[in-house]
Amino acid sequence: MADEWLLENMSQPRAAALLAKGRAILVTGSVEQHGGHLPLGTDFHAASTIATRVAARIEAPVLRVSPVGVAPYHLPWQGSLTLRPRTLIDLMLDVSGGLAAAGVRTLLVVNWHEGNTPTIRLAADEIQRAHPVRVIVAETHIITNGMFPDEMEFTHAGAMETAAVLAHDESLVTMSEMLDGDPVELGTDGHALFRRRDVFPVMTDFREVAGSGWYGSPGSVSADRAREIIDAVADHVTAAFEEVASALAERVAVIGGPA
Numbered sequence: 001m002a003d004e005w006l007l008e009n010m011s012q013p014r015a016a017a018l019l020a021k022g023r024a025i026l027v028t029g030s031v032e033q034h035g036g037h038l039p040l041g042t043d044f045h046a047a048s049t050i051a052t053r054v055a056a057r058i059e060a061p062v063l064r065v066s067p068v069g070v071a072p073y074h075l076p077w078q079g080s081l082t083l084r085p086r087t088l089i090d091l092m093l094d095v096s097g098g099l100a101a102a103g104v105r106t107l108l109v110v111n112w113h114e115g116n117t118p119t120i121r122l123a124a125d126e127i128q129r130a131h132p133v134r135v136i137v138a139e140t141h142i143i144t145n146g147m148f149p150d151e152m153e154f155t156h157a158g159a160m161e162t163a164a165v166l167a168h169d170e171s172l173v174t175m176s177e178m179l180d181g182d183p184v185e186l187g188t189d190g191h192a193l194f195r196r197r198d199v200f201p202v203m204t205d206f207r208e209v210a211g212s213g214w215y216g217s218p219g220s221v222s223a224d225r226a227r228e229i230i231d232a233v234a235d236h237v238t239a240a241f242e243e244v245a246s247a248l249a250e251r252v253a254v255i256g257g258p259a
């Protein structure tokens, strides 16, 4: 069924009325290899399914900026695609202009793909300079792992990403086509190097993390449990978004800065 919260599925009057309330959601994606058992668009589907659940809770339209994100290090696997950071920034900046003109003042970016994060921050900076819009970012892969650390391992194409795709559309998970992955410890150690916060390299090729392209334990979660988890993540995003937005408004009122 078509999702009623996607902007492109709304009639213009309904969209205008919702946007005039001042809030909208942008989804960023990625089209990149996730072994034989998960689709290329795993990160896009994950962010989309969480975003539309949040949309129903806060009654804000969702615009999926692009299924493709910034993932140059997956290009050795055919079918993986990347945008240049400038392209994603320009897409986000251009659509934000239209949303701002319709009355949006707070933009929630729902992201699942780690490789988009630096670009989203730059895009937010440009959006906030160009339009009277405040950008708030939800890193949903970090939220999912943080809420369910034992079940939702922070791997690539493992339990956490499988759960997100199961919650979106079970038919996209093809466990029978699973290829051999790398040992979890090897992948985790490799990823940890790029996730250091003090001194860190920038990834050029995902084989620096896992030669096979993936690692993790994808078989450990049922579709029912996956939907429960993703609903809980949507609840968390909603609550944290409201909390951050109101805390920010209070601080702005105190310092007398721009609204």
Ligand SMILES: [Zn+2]
Binding pocket: 034, 042, 043, 156, 157, 161
């Ligand atoms: Zn992924």
